Amino acid sequence: MDAEQLRPLEAGPGLALRPWSWLLRGLHVGRLRVDGAGGRGFTATGAEAGPEAQILLHRPLNLLNRVMRRGAMGFAEGYMAGEWESSDLTTLLTLAARNEAALGRASEGGRLARWRETLSHRTRANTRRGSRRNIAAHYDLGNDFYRLWLDPTMTYSAALYAPGEDNLAAAQRHKYQRLLRQLDARPGDHILEIGCGWGGFALEAARCGYRVTGITLSREQLAWARRRVAEAGLSDRVDLQLRDYRDLEGAWDHVVSIEMFEAVGEAWWPTFFGTVGRCLRPGGRAALQVITIDESVFDDYRRGADFIQRYIFPGGMLPSITAFRERAGEAGLRVSSLDRFGHDYARTLQSWHRRFLDVLPRVREQGFDDRFIRMWRYYLSYCTAGFQTGRIDLIQTTLEHPDG
Template structure:
């Protein structure tokens, strides 16, 4: 019998071969429990060896999903979700449970060598040279301000907030993040700050309201237009200059540099260029505060030789550093690491807020012209990221870099 999407075998009502193989692999579950429901509606409970999260999955087309998993691993899992081959009542819990169990399910998680090579080459073709950077940033950020406005906080901040309490409003957590980044610079009154990757202008407005001058750069025309309107409306246009500019083309010198989750979009081949640009932009003794998502050392070797779902579908050209890789490149550029803190749990909480808001706004997103596969792709992306932070495969670092005097 081939691995096709048959439902049951007549007579003994055994699951079809594809579902049987999936169940056999899923029985390697190490932590938590998983309720698997096949196309016929029959449940197949699986209990892990240790307590953990309790998740559920309904597999509609076992053969199609199995072929994707055996060929493309976690990328195939996301593609299968986009195609409607499986569903779950709680995507966040399912992916979080899967993230802590992935080393026990390598057959389903890791792509085949040929598929991994093909995805890696596709990823490398989207490198962040100057033209590539503009194209890659536009791919993600120029989906439209109306799209992001529906599910981000009122300040249009697309990075992790720092929470003082579980139920704190996201807007307050974002303001606290901005305050932490600014105070770590130890700026003198009226200091001139370069923001590499200014987004929709949230930090620029925050710093300008506190008496500083800000030059912000972005490669997204949509972000630039919104940020300029925002700063003018706030009466801060005389304190903030916003440019459509590549970080490699900045020639001015500044008291300080701030970069909030932009480094992830640089790409490993251009990390040295980025640190050189920061060093070049800083006046002697100047400080830079950087907020960056990092990946665990243990996962980096496989990650850098492949391309994951996010790189293929969400952030072309992107690459997460390890903490060690980030600090090694900073040191090589002549920048000293002064301090660092980690806030991965806050990012899981931020992503939970975004995901829930995204689901609530699904009808409005459809009204903008986005189809069901797009909504499922973005839902998978947000939940997948949250799972990474909850399992500590990824973390969030805030660090201070200092130029020599």
Template structure:
């Protein structure tokens, strides 16, 4: 660390003599109006960006100046790619991303990247659309990383979706069970019901519903790894006779069910197939049946820009993924003949869930390395979890449970 006092960067202030790439970076950062940023340069010098308005306080430790080129060409995706490659770091990545989000408008579209780069990301996203073959490939890319991998940092219910917290003292497991319980209660699932779950996960909801209510559950997934573990967990829980897990695309389902549950699977459907999904939910429900769908959403005002190009999550974490805005979700459901009965949003709970997961991943760093997940992969996963946590904290994305009814 330099013994010299830090250089103060503010809009309109004179900039120090620096190489062109660092000069460009500091010129952009100096536009910030909110919060404070401590910037540490590769040569040890420190600069402090001081906004005129209150906001997050964060730190950026720069290792390689090529960050600026990747930011300008790739926008926020380029920024995170640069982080994964070790060009920079931050002692609190979520806080840095929150600082960036607070000042996004000040940076004049830098987060968007070059038009050509956005076009290439759009082409990548199109190639990963969710046809039947594409869906199987996209799901395998994420969920078949290995049950051992997820078991290291998920809670004991093996739940990979937002928890629902009631107090500061709730454990993650308690909050996950509460999330399932709310769906069971809102849908009034009973012993005589046939329940369909679209997207099994590792069986958490199906096991809780069958054990608690005595209902019969059919649960479908496209992940072979999840299927194997879900069946094993149902057998251990003593409810294997009440749950049928199947490797099947939701589009191939038939029959009629009293209740349908789908927890954070809709994000993998793809915009092109949203009408098919809702028609299938409608047709599979018995008259006066109900469906409970938990889904991540994006603000309507951001949806048009979001849908034009694959972001960091779509590029590296969930190929083929697509978030709806609440308005588009409700419109599609209504078009299929489904009536909205109840909705609950709890995005701040997802931010807390992600923070719990990120902490667990960090604590299991050595064990992950022993499984073959190297430092670069772990930086990718850290970036993914922090990026999402920042999104839910700011409200740019949210999560909701929507209860839909068929006449």
């Protein structure tokens, strides 16, 4: 970006923005309007067309200090602390993602801070005790919280939208039906669901004539799901348990796992795939829905910890598609199909975000403060930006034993 593309700043309070004008000379794609609390500002324009975003810096020097020390994590923490705002948070984070490489150190932060985050992430390892703690940290925020902004199926994973479909609950059921078709199951078959959540898939499968054993580590989810199953009169077909996947014994006709693999942790990927292979009867299929990360950033990602791992899903780890295939193969499982649905996840997240904003007064009534609300909004926008730029993706995949 040429110096001429930055509008000169006036003297006075606008001086606090001058370090930002220098930092944003590295902008390569899109346009960013930067405003200070005193009304002064500038526009940074990249050489390539792209997202056009706006940011209001309430405390520009405080935020600059955070970013130089902690990179992208500091930028997120500055938002949580109220040091900046944007009229369109998702577009701003999409712009940032498109310029991640060009901004260099501003997105990386200091080595010491990165080392500390990595160390903190590793202390949240998914041992049996660690998994219970990590799952509770996110999913046991309370059923009443999640029911405010999830759809009536209480599904907390990406929906798959049929052409012309705009109803979130219908798109969630479409996702469940596609997974069932991937199994090629017969009526009466017994399906193991690893990570049953609030029971959405189990109920859908039971209504289609299948039997389901579902497991979860969340007591909050389990209580809710069991009640839903009983109220639907399907307790004879659905058995939901508080159980770690590593403690499973027995075999099932098919296995389903929807966005649970991300919570396993890289060290336990072989154990997870080994469990799936052991629990899957000959001739059966496993259908998984998994968030993946782009191959080009996987190595850097796995050596550190990002905002999601620090604040939202402790202990989490996304695989690249190559890593997923390789670990499955090492466990004797063959990937027989793989389809991508990243844009469906972006659309799902946008729906969740709108619903969340619509119920903010009720969120506050439940005791969640402004810092939490800003963290949650950042989480939803951060993930949306990731799917829109392709840094992360969503796959539905089918696994089988090679001998069928």
